[in-house]
Amino acid sequence: MSEDDAAQMIYEHQEEQQSLDTISKLENREEHSVLEADMIKGEPLYPHEVTRDSVLSLYIIALFFYLAAFIPPPLHEAADPTAGTAYPPPLPDWYLLWAFGCLKVAWDIQILIPLSSIPFLGLEDINLFLMTAKVWGTLVQGLIIGLVVAVPFLDRALGAVIDPQYGDVINRGHERRPIEDPVRAAIGVYGIASHRCWKQVSWFNI
Amino acid sequence: MKFNKLIGLVIGCLALFALPVSAETPILEELMRKYTFPLIFLSMAGAVFGVGYLYFTGLLPRVLFDTWAWIDERFALHRYVSLARREYYSVVYTLLPSTGRTIPQSHTERYNIKSIWYWYPFYSLGGLSFFAYIILTITGIYLGFYYVPDGEFILDENGHSTSGAYQSMELIMTQVTFGYIIRAIHHWSAHFMVASVFLHMMRVYFVGAYRNPREVNWILGAILLMVTIFFGYTGYLLPWDSLGYAAGAIGLEMATSIPAMGPLMAQIVFGGTQLTGDTVTRMYWLHIFVLPLIGTVLIIIHMALVWIQGEGEPH
Numbered sequence: 001m002s003e004d005d006a007a008q009m010i011y012e013h014q015e016e017q018q019s020l021d022t023i024s025k026l027e028n029r030e031e032h033s034v035l036e037a038d039m040i041k042g043e044p045l046y047p048h049e050v051t052r053d054s055v056l057s058l059y060i061i062a063l064f065f066y067l068a069a070f071i072p073p074p075l076h077e078a079a080d081p082t083a084g085t086a087y088p089p090p091l092p093d094w095y096l097l098w099a100f101g102c103l104k105v106a107w108d109i110q111i112l113i114p115l116s117s118i119p120f121l122g123l124e125d126i127n128l129f130l131m132t133a134k135v136w137g138t139l140v141q142g143l144i145i146g147l148v149v150a151v152p153f154l155d156r157a158l159g160a161v162i163d164p165q166y167g168d169v170i171n172r173g174h175e176r177r178p179i180e181d182p183v184r185a186a187i188g189v190y191g192i193a194s195h196r197c198w199k200q201v202s203w204f205n206i
Numbered sequence: 207m208k209f210n211k212l213i214g215l216v217i218g219c220l221a222l223f224a225l226p227v228s229a230e231t232p233i234l235e236e237l238m239r240k241y242t243f244p245l246i247f248l249s250m251a252g253a254v255f256g257v258g259y260l261y262f263t264g265l266l267p268r269v270l271f272d273t274w275a276w277i278d279e280r281f282a283l284h285r286y287v288s289l290a291r292r293e294y295y296s297v298v299y300t301l302l303p304s305t306g307r308t309i310p311q312s313h314t315e316r317y318n319i320k321s322i323w324y325w326y327p328f329y330s331l332g333g334l335s336f337f338a339y340i341i342l343t344i345t346g347i348y349l350g351f352y353y354v355p356d357g358e359f360i361l362d363e364n365g366h367s368t369s370g371a372y373q374s375m376e377l378i379m380t381q382v383t384f385g386y387i388i389r390a391i392h393h394w395s396a397h398f399m400v401a402s403v404f405l406h407m408m409r410v411y412f413v414g415a416y417r418n419p420r421e422v423n424w425i426l427g428a429i430l431l432m433v434t435i436f437f438g439y440t441g442y443l444l445p446w447d448s449l450g451y452a453a454g455a456i457g458l459e460m461a462t463s464i465p466a467m468g469p470l471m472a473q474i475v476f477g478g479t480q481l482t483g484d485t486v487t488r489m490y491w492l493h494i495f496v497l498p499l500i501g502t503v504l505i506i507i508h509m510a511l512v513w514i515q516g517e518g519e520p521h
Contacts, residue, residue, distance in 0.1 A: 152425075185412060
């Protein structure tokens with residue numbers, strides 16, 4: 001087989017494939033396009049988001065090299081179980097400060113009925129919550145995480161209270177700017193503010 | 207064809223004749239020391255010349271076709287290629303039925319928006335955290351070559367408390383080639399990833415993109431946020447310095463304070479109700495195997511759902 005024959009064969013094969021693809025994409029575009037369904041309207045991941053991300057990722061890798069070159073990663077002295085409590089005590093990383101703050105707040109709001117301060121009765125204090133502050137702090141963190149997970153369903157329930165048709169009609173695939181949905185935006189700002197407060201609490205009184 | 211093989215044989219024989227024979231050093235070491243960079247250069251030049259030869263003689267399509275046919279015969283890749291191509295063209299024809307453009311309109315073009323562009327970085331935060339995850343994987347593989355998950359407390363020559371893990375961290379920071387910069391990039395990528403995942407969740411909340419049909423993706427994202435935080439926690443405990451030890455003490459307190467199943471949780475995550483060397487081993491295994499496995503699977507599902515459903519962007 002000469003080279004011309006091979007080139008001719010490849011050319012024919014490619015032509016055949018292209019015509020087959022054209023036919024299949026014309027025939028099957030209705031049933032194979034998820035984005036064409038009326039229910040789902042979104043910006044495509046490719047090429048829009050991939051383009052944006054790949055442009056920004058160049059800036060981000062430059063930022064990583066810049067930070068890595070000028071700010072050294074911390075390595076403190078080695079762990080010593082025999083050493084006493086350091087002052088000031090080391091805080092966790094910034095993204096765990098809210099959990100730390102939950103524990104501290106739970107410690108501070110522990111409510112006791114001080115029966116032992118009444119003389120001559122010989123009674124003991126009663127812990128109103130019947131659990132220690134540690135347990136409360138951990139449970140509060142679980143509650144916060146549960147609220148975050150349940151956001152779509154809480155949103156739907158809240159909308160159903162405001163407008164009975166909300167969950168079925170307006171809610172379907174309609175994302176809106178915060179200004180168009182002030183209740184949701186206010187709840188979100190409140191969430192961020194309370195997160196910030198937990199964080200701030202972890203810096204107090206240590 | 208015969209002629210090409212003959213040329214290859216001649217070049218190979220010449221290369222064999224060029225081997226240095228030395229009595230002092232082993233021959234392989236001598237070879238590596240002298241000829242690594244010339245060989246890299248030669249192989250790159252050979253690749254360029256080989257492809258150029260195929261291109262100018264017109265054999266390149268034939269070679270590519272044969273290669274593709276060899277792979278396709280074994281793995282039937284044409285199914286998936288045609289599927290992907292069909293999906294791509296369906297998107298193109300959906301968004302642009304009448305014009306001849308090959309990419310869909312952008313958000314600004316479709317809605318004739320002039321002023322919303324400065325929100326676009328917020329829509330990229332998910333992709334950027336995935337990018338940081340890839341960088342963390344690469345740098346983490348390099349750090350894993352040198353890190354030793356040994357948290358047993360020993361005394362160094364000055365009588366100070368230390369451990370194998372901490373000594374390996376010192377080795378990485380001072381002795382290992384590129385160890386300092388690789389650890390720094392790992393550190394900053396980790397902080398960036400946690401921050402961008404937080405901000406990504408806020409963006410999704412404030413544009414209401416968690417609504418129907420994206421509730422499942424919101425829940426997956428919340429789980430991924432917790433996986434990311436746990437990644438960070440296990441990661442900054444690993445050097446086994448004073449900060450990591452304090453963080454371990456706090457986490458252990460939290461784990462044991464869970465009612466009824468606290469000691470079990472402490473045993474699973476921390477390897478006991480006391481901070482010992484086992485804690486570091488547990489954290490190491492969680493950090494390098496368990497969490498990457500869970501995280502990668504969930505990220506793939508998360509991004510597949512974004513691919514299917516599109517991205518919720520208000521206008």
